[in-house]
Amino acid sequence: MSRLDLANKLSHDPWFMSRSLEKRIVPMCSFLKSVVLCDDKLVYILKHKSCIFSGNLSKNVIPNVELVRKLGMPQSCIVLLLTRYPIVLRKPELFSQLVAEVEQWGFDSRKSSFVLAMNALCRKETTWKRCDQAYRRWGWSDNDIVAAFKMDPLCMILSEKKIMATMDFFVNKMGWQSHTVAKYPHVLSYSLKKKIFPRFSVVRVLVLKGLIEEHKLNLGSVISVSEGYFLNRFVNKYLNQVPQLLDVYQGKMATF
Template identity: 35%
Template structure:
């Protein structure tokens, strides 16, 4: 009787699963999903469809990667990254975009960099979207090699609307700084919104104040591009902060003066005090802090975690004197993971092997561009030290080579 009841119950459950939406749990080959019981054979069909869809996505992704490598000159790694930001199944539009860029003077090296920085340009309408912008850039004076160079450095500008963004901001800043300003400098300001009349007046007053302090016009224009919001402050506040920087020893004729303005513009007194206290934990005096700020004002903007992590590596792992770091604060700004540690590992190993002077200053190789560092410290010794590239890329730990940072005190060689 019990077995018969169980069998009947099972049949009933199966019927309910097919004909109703009642939540049921059983052991008859059904899986419960929220409030709907779905037969396993139906789920298998769904999984097959999902698998086919995933395969289709992979094929599209593979097509984009291949195109980015073969037609745009991107490396495999950069192509994979770019393919996550742009999707296309055929090359028709992308081919038209590349053809248009070439007509406006872009060569392979320009195109590669433009696509790497802004891959979505490949799916933009070449005639309705891109050509009008390129024509406008040319009309304001960007011609010849200037246009490709400008596009490489300001690729994100291609994402903005011409009528509602680029032209209004360009005209606004041209009226503010004067008609003799370089077109490229004005267009770079298009990363920002169109200031209202009051904001425009403040910008004019602040720019005039910088000129009165002796700042070169080229530097002012450059700072307007990179630190635009600094000039959006009320003129009285701007003048007060400028005086504070001068009292600290910063010179208005140098770009770090504007960096100093940027550093303290959005920083409260309490935040400033907190950041200085962090450095004081490492033995910095008030004079060390002022000296570091004069050399690299942005050092005060780092998070507590970054400051503590970098200082721990430099002081405790390598053995650099804390006050020596204050004399070269730029090394605090570098990425520990991507720059300081891998470069230090390579140079440390080369020193132990006698290829590099042991009195080499740390700041000398940390400040080098990526290309110069590779040429001078990796490629140059690749034959003598085949695994040097693996060490630099993080595929090999320096301790595996039998040396460590503690083997040499770099204290006096910052």
């Protein structure tokens, strides 16, 4: 960890200095390194997720990690759990209840979606409730919300502002049915400015020019594909017919 990173960390989280080096910091670092197996990830935790050092290693963190290991959770998912979310700080009885709830939803402990679902479900009284209310404003039913969550747990930890802005774009500007968006919940996590606006601006032009048929498109084919594939499939292919298409994609020409 660089001196500058350390200075920034301690200036923002001075409480870190109050932790015992021998009893808390060194043991936790040793344990984390044995799991994440990478100095870079350990430094990331120190810089961004140091709240884990406030937890009890022997009573909470280790038993919780052992529990998900017994369920077959792979190393990559355990690393995700430790580097992104402070769920492992929970008391083992509460942690095991959360794990059981995620299993009841049908998530596979061998996949990263299990960890994402844990993160969403542990915030049921706050973030989850806010997301639920936001989606219902767009007409989503219980079945829509359940299905969307199972496909992409991240859709239930988004901010209300993000949900409303993205749904407004797809429903009011693109003319999609809100229930259609529920079938592709991962699109809600993408950046409006960097990904959604540019790609659908291109699609809008192609539809208006009669070069593609809107009813044959789905959100996944536009949003989920790689940058290179999108450029070849929707931009480069039509540059002869629509020379300004690249400018549209780069935001140099407004279409909405």
